[in-house]
Amino acid sequence: GQSLEQPSEVTAVEGAIVQINCTYQTSGFYGLSWYQQHDGGAPTFLSYNALDGLEETGRFSSFLSRSDSYGYLLLQELQMKDSASYFCAVKRGSTLGRLYFGRGTQLTVWP
């Protein structure tokens, strides 16, 4: 089996930096993905880490430590539109894009 743990809620103000952590336990780990989902909407891909280290894409960065079974999503210069749910998901196996999702972190950005 597998398990993923992430905080259920995080709040921050506009312009701030927030970090959403994800710890996982799984066999056959290949990588960690992050998805964003606005209320009622489709999840959209943010980032993927297969190797240890930091990946930066604009205001968003994602980090992975395979030895610690831990990753995080870092959101900088927060904007109101960043209010959404953020899901980490582990990729198991190399040949298929099967993902196992955490329960999600609801981020609320206040003005």
Add this chain to the structure above:
Amino acid sequence: NAGVTQTPKFQVLKTGQSMTLQCAQDMNHNSMYWYRQDPGMGLRLIYYSASEGTTDKGEVPNGYNVSRLNKREFSLRLESAAPSQTSVYFCASSGYGSSGSESYEQYFGPGTRLTVT
């Protein structure tokens, strides 16, 4: 490109009724997936299809069947709906990256909101 489309957007069923959720993608992706999402939960994989003509069970396949009709279309059928199947259903697809290996990015449709009474 429409991306991933799903029909219907909303559906209400009575217990025991059957229905098929439709999904199509126009990105020439090989792999397609069906997920369900319940309140406060992440997405859970119901079934997936790595290529036309192949399907496999995911985490929560009981009560569902799927058909990969062709490369574009992947349908999910509920033969005898139960209240526990009230959920939001998402279809997704993924293809190959520029390096030729399977892409890690999945593209999701807008979802079907199903209520079973």
